[in-house]
Amino acid sequence: MKKLAIFDLDGTLIDSLTCIKNICNKALEENGLKPRTLDEYRYFAGDGALELVKRAINQDGNENLDNLDNVYNSYKLLFELDCTKDIYLFEDIEYVLDKLKEKGVKIAVLTNKPHDRTMQVVEKLFKNDIFDYILGYKNEETKKPNPYGALFIAKELGIDIKDCLYIGDTDTDIKTGKNANMYTVGVTWGFRDKKELEENKADIIIEKPKQILDIFNM
Numbered sequence: 001m002k003k004l005a006i007f008d009l010d011g012t013l014i015d016s017l018t019c020i021k022n023i024c025n026k027a028l029e030e031n032g033l034k035p036r037t038l039d040e041y042r043y044f045a046g047d048g049a050l051e052l053v054k055r056a057i058n059q060d061g062n063e064n065l066d067n068l069d070n071v072y073n074s075y076k077l078l079f080e081l082d083c084t085k086d087i088y089l090f091e092d093i094e095y096v097l098d099k100l101k102e103k104g105v106k107i108a109v110l111t112n113k114p115h116d117r118t119m120q121v122v123e124k125l126f127k128n129d130i131f132d133y134i135l136g137y138k139n140e141e142t143k144k145p146n147p148y149g150a151l152f153i154a155k156e157l158g159i160d161i162k163d164c165l166y167i168g169d170t171d172t173d174i175k176t177g178k179n180a181n182m183y184t185v186g187v188t189w190g191f192r193d194k195k196e197l198e199e200n201k202a203d204i205i206i207e208k209p210k211q212i213l214d215i216f217n218m
Contacts, residue, residue, distance in 0.1 A: 001216055002183065004159040005100060006150055008168030009111035009118060009136075010045060011190030013093050014125060019086040020045050024056050027074035031067045033057060042191040046170040047144075048112040048137055049075060076114075083117045084124045090189055092209040097130055099213055106157050108133040110149045110166075110176070132157055145175035150182060167212065174200040185215065 010016045017038060024044070025035035036044070036056050044055040053072045057065050100107055109131055111118055118136030133153045135142060142149045154164050166177030169190025174197060177184035186197030186205040197205050204215065 001103075002105065002165050003163040004106045004108065004154060004157060004165070005212070006108045006110050006153055006164060006166045006177075006182070008166075008170070008173045008190075009109050009113055009121070011169040011192070012167060012173070012187055013090065013109070014087050014121065015090055016087040016121075017041055017045065017191060019083070020052070022086065023078045023082060024052060024075055026078055027053070027071050028056060030074050031071045033067065033071065045191055046112065046172045049079070049114065079114075079117060083120055087121060087125065089125055090209060094127075096209045096212050097126075100216070101130065103216060105216060106132040106159065108135070108153045108157070110135050110144065110153060112137045112144050112172070144172050145179055147176060147180035150176055150180035154180075154182075165215065169197075171196050171200045174202045185212065 007013050021038050021041045024041070028035055036059055040059060044052045050072060053075050054065060054068065057068060057071060097107060107130070109118065109122065113136050115136030115138050118134060122131065122134055133156055135149050135153060137143055150166055154161055161181050165183040165185055166173065166180065167185040167187060168174065168176070169187045170192045174184050174186055184203045186202030188194050188197070188205065188207045194205060206212065
């Protein structure tokens with residue numbers, strides 16, 4: 001049985017797409033740019049705040065990324081002030097985490113959301129001390145799909161790589177797990193579709209959070 005489950009945050013544990021859309025659109029509008037749709041943000045998110053803003057600006061045909069610094073600074077400020085609004089746990093996530101803990105499985109979060117904002121979100125939505133380790137974006141070394149963060153968490157928790165799995169909803173997540181030589185679980189309830197997970201060769205693809213528990217019974 002696997003001993004460590006490392007979870008992506010946005011699109012895997014929490015539905016934060018509306019929050020991301022509202023904040024980034026406000027940053028765009030403050031700088032005279034067009035707001036984007038919720039579906040567009042499904043493909044903007046996943047690779048950190050800077051890439052999110054770049055994609056939102058570029059979607060308007062602005063390949064030179066004019067105003068990038070201004071929009072990015074606006075986004076960071078707005079996100080710091082309001083990063084926990086309109087975010088929710090996906091159905092059955094709390095149940096799954098509790099059951100994993102009962103089985104003695106260690107659970108962790110690895111995300112490209114800035115670390116301080118990650119901690120704010122976790123503190124709002126989850127039980128105290130439910131996670132054995134939490135790591136958000138601190139620098140390029142910790143940014144997925146670099147395997148550094150996943151490998152660091154496994155080492156800190158004393159778990160062999162062969163006993164770890166990485167769970168996420170995007171190509172970035174599957175690449176992260178593959179780069180770390182971990183078993184990869186793609187989830188379809190998040191921001192991206194099944195095709196993206198298949199193309200990146202997730203070891204298994206699941207449609208409901210409770211199916212995570214089945215993996216630990218394999």
